[in-house]
Amino acid sequence: MSSGLFLARRDDLAPYLSDVHFEFRENVHKFLEKHADPDYIRACDEEKRFPAELVRAVAEQGWFAVNLPEEHGGVGGVLDMVAMLEIIGYHSVALARYWNMNVNMVGGALARFASPAIKQAVLPALAEGKTFFAFALSENGSGSDAANLTTTARREGDDFIVNGTKMWITGALQADYILTACRTGRGATPHDGISLLLIPAKTPGIAIVPIDMLGGHAIRTCEVNLVDVRVPATQLVGDEGAGWKRVMTVLAKERVALGAMCVGAAQAAFDLARSYAMERNQFGRPITAFQAVSHKLVDMQTRIDASRLLVYRAARLLADGKPCSAEASQAKCFASDSYMQVAVDGVQIMGANGYCSEFAMQRHFRESKLFQIFGGTNEIQRNIIARDILA
Ligand SMILES: Cc1cc2nc3c(=O)[nH]c(=O)nc-3n(C[C@H](O)[C@H](O)[C@H](O)COP(=O)(O)OP(=O)(O)OC[C@H]3O[C@@H](n4cnc5c(N)ncnc54)[C@H](O)[C@@H]3O)c2cc1C
Missing domain, CATH: 1.10.540.10 (Acyl-CoA dehydrogenase/oxidase, N-terminal domain)
Incomplete structure (x- = not known):
């Protein structure tokens, strides 16, 4: 079973x-x-x-x-x-x-x-699940190149005045606070002068607009506009201008977590494809009797098992406080690519039913794609791994 x-x-x-x-x-x-x-x-x-x-x-x-x-x-x-x-x-x-x-x-x-x-x-x-957050880093002009962000936070007395537009912000509609990456200064590189502000989401000047996406519909992805938003300087998270290093720490931890979710979701997609294939008869036999189908199922489970081991290896290193940037990227990258492939194969195995709203497989097909994009695209993950293994 x-x-x-x-x-x-x-x-x-x-x-x-x-x-x-x-x-x-x-x-x-x-x-x-x-x-x-x-x-x-x-x-x-x-x-x-x-x-x-x-x-x-x-x-x-x-x-x-x-x-x-x-x-x-x-x-x-x-x-x-x-x-x-x-x-x-x-x-x-x-x-x-x-x-x-x-x-x-x-x-x-x-x-x-x-x-x-x-x-x-x-x-x-x-x-206690009584206060919720969103994390606003990406902008229209700065996605993978996130340090190029242009949202500004200008000091005025004891406050910052924030102006800019953040894109693709998960869960902004439900958030009580939005942890927002802003530019508070300029330095030698774009990474200097970035600060993190924990902004109450109901502050005047904030407008949150959901964006229609291919998947992930239950947790809307939003545009967050900030116009002259006044935020007390006490809401700074970490030192002023030193936010980039903090952001990097957050993203490294996220990659292991994203890998773990992909393993679970891919396993669900596999289980659905497997039980469907065992019950579906064509040409007088279950379709699992065709090697073209059974080999697909074998490759799906093998990819999931390999992903799982990469995820737990990275998690162990993270838990032990050991460096694991490349391992976390390998886990996120391989697990999300595997989830996508499992969903593609799952749809194929289920034929028209795989493409039909009644079954969860089409949702896996849509949701797996987003894991290859957010949390740092898989191309960016490969850049991180390359830097490590080619150093
Ligand atoms: C559903 C969803 C939810 C999201 N939630 C959030 C959120 O809560 N908060 C938030 O801040 N952001 C969020 N994002 C944004 C996400 O982090 C960005 O989409 C991601 O970082 C990629 O940026 P981009 O979309 O601008 O693509 P781009 O950076 O424009 O990239 C386009 C393509 O070019 C490639 N590319 C770019 N640079 C390089 C390079 N150096 N080497 C190789 N290839 C490269 C990319 O891999 C990609 O294939 C979310 C995105 C999605 C889809």
């Missing part, structure tokens, strides 16, 4: 996970089987509806606290996060993306770099 294989106390993960982790994974799986059933997930995607009930239910379990510092209500560490995200990705890519952006990215950045006052004000509420 493929799903059982996925959840069992797999020997290949024993070097990384303890019995407590495996028990946690099983609890998350059982809970999401109940609260993230396929009809609900499909309806949220089709209706572009935020899965508020699911987010609330998961927060009530205390799972928005995972990997946050204990002194601010957090529990567990990197391996707990990865073990959990793989299972969440299996059930709901939308929930996994939302969790990652809130807790791993913004929560993680605040836990490391924010002032004690900011931490106290927002982290315990995040751990």
Whole structure:
């Protein structure tokens, strides 16, 4: 049973996970089987509806606290996060993306770099799932070349005045705060003079407009316009002008998390293709009897297994505080390419039903593509890996 294989106390993960982790994974799986059933997930995607009930239910379990510092209500560490995200990705890519952006990215950045006052004000509420965030780095003119950003934050007394437009901001509609990368100065390189401001999303001068995308509909991607937005200087996260290094730290952690979600989501796509193929008869036999189909399934599961090992290798290094920039990029890059390939093959195996809204495979086909683009495109990941192996 493929799903059982996925959840069992797999020997290949024993070097990384303890019995407590495996028990946690099983609890998350059982809970999401109940609260993230396929009809609900499909309806949220089709209706572009935020899965508020699911987010609330998961927060009530205390799972928005995972990997946050204990002194601010957090529990567990990197391996707990990865073990959990793989299972969440299996059930709901939308929930996994939302969790990652809130807790791993913004929560993680605040836990490391924010002032004690900011931490106290927002982290315990995040751990309880009562305060939500977005992370605004990208702009129209600066995507992969993110340091080229032009949103400005000009000092005026005790405040900053922020002007600019941020693009593709995940979850901005639900956010209470937007962690925003702004230019507060200029230096020798574009990386100098970037600062991070935690801006309350309801501040006058902010307009948030959802953008129609190919996938990821349950968590809308938004344009965020900022016109003369007044933000107290106390909302600075980290030192003024030193934001770029902070951003890099956030992105490195994100890559491992994205890899974990891709492994779970790809496993779900595989399980669907496998069970469909075993039941579908053509020419008087199940289509798995055709080697063209069975070999596809073999390659799909092999890619997923290899991705999983790359993800847990990077997670272990990250958890141990060891350098793992290349390993994190390998995990994100290979796992997202694998998820995309599994979805492409999954649609092919299911024929017209793979292309039909009734089945989840078409959603995997759309959602897998975004993992090759965000969190640093896979070309940028390959640049990072090349720098490491060619040094
Ligand atoms: C669904 C979704 C959600 C997102 N959420 C957020 C968010 O919450 N916050 C946020 O700040 N951003 C977000 N993004 C933006 C995302 O981070 C950017 O899309 C990504 O960094 C790529 O930038 P770009 O789209 O401008 O592509 P570009 O940078 O214009 O790249 C175009 C192509 O050129 C290639 N390319 C560019 N430079 C190089 C190079 N040096 N070497 C090789 N190839 C190169 C790229 O790989 C790509 O194939 C999101 C994007 C999507 C799709």
